[in-house]
Amino acid sequence: MATPDALLVVIRHAPHSSNWLREGLDAALVAAAFGQPVHLLFMGQGIMALLKEQGSGAPGQKATLPIIDMLEMYDIDALWVSEEALQGLRIRQDLLVDGITPVPAQEIPMLFQQHAKILNF
Amino acid sequence: MHHGLHYGLLVMGAPYSSPAPHSALRFAHAIIARGHKIAGVFFYHDGVHNGASLMAPPQDELNLHEAWRELNQQHAIPLDICIAAALRRGLMSESEAQRHGQPAFNVAPPFELTGLGQLLDLQQRADRFITFA
Amino acid sequence: MMLHILTKTPDSSASIEMQQAVGEQDSVLLIEEAVSAALDPAWAVWEQHQSRIFLLSEDLIARGLASIAVDNELPMLDMDGFVALTEQYAKIVTWY
């Protein structure tokens, strides 16, 4: 599931609330562009970035969905969401883009243990 | 046993809006006092404002920009700022100002504008990597 | 085994997300706003990580919470102790 040299990028902020989401994804893209394996874990409000019906951005802002769709072009294939957070936000998985793996609550600490490098946004 | 570790610091909080830069600076001095080294400080997100050379707090308050400069002068610690995060927020070095046709600049050495690759490199090189945000 | 640093209050989303990530062997350090946890010795995290959770004393003192932390017998570290704690953990994640 996790390789020791992979970078885990944790996304915890929603689109259109701050720049944390975009700048977190930027870090993931740059790491991937340099050839580092990157895994993404979405927790809390960060899950909102995965809603498949997101429209284009609020006036003057870029949308997030194109970046989420682009991740596979950067070979970022591991997109995990916390099952607990999904339930907490009452979001059904079929509302999210394809290719998301839900992670049960008891396995979240394991993900953190398995990655030597973590960036938390 | 744990002496001579190399620390990397990531600062993402803005000066005077977030306590993060103060915490990071105090931590930096404590690292050095315990005999460790700081491999570098990287400023990202709102932390890029720490590099603003026009910062002018009242005289009886700590000038965070100056405090970072002193840390660099005393211990030769690199101070790197994410260039994309900085440009978005109106922070530019002299060469960036020239490239963008701007009449002034507000980032100067020892602060350096650089890519996110530097952040990833710092994380790889450091024995300990700590975020202040 | 890793160190989690929490900078926000116990009821913040950062705190809730941290609690989802903390493993059994991990330590927790409360700094900045998180030291207000000293006011609530019944906070679940105190129970769960009894011997491995610490408050940063200078952030407590600045906020007038140091004697409450002492009364509630909560463990404190100073800045030097903070560095010492990071010496023991190769991996450190900050929740903000």
Added chain:
Amino acid sequence: MWHSLSSMQKLLPGTNMSESKIYRYLDSQRKYPLDPEGYLVNQSEWSESVAKLMAEEEGLVLTAEHWEIIEVVRAFYQRYEMAPAMRPLVKATKNALGEEKGRSIYLMQLFPGSPAKRIARLAGLPKPTNCL
């Protein structure tokens, strides 16, 4: 400390841009302003003839092989709203044009130097903003 760039005052908007060393024009009729790094200032002005002019000043003659890559990059931007770095560029090329062309060596031969940046410029896309 405030850093004044007196030598740059003449570059302020409203001053005579033609004297500036920063902005220049792609064409002799001065229709297409470029930014200091040679990217189009107005993306909407891009056309195939603009791309040809840009390539010409780089000493590049655009062949059918170049054009199909430029199309790949324009389609990438259309879909993802970002110009690709080298790695996704290779992948997108592979997806669109097959294994033979989806290799960095092939892209380097067509667009020597840094292909991702050069193609973004020729394709009329904004400068990649990634902190690369």
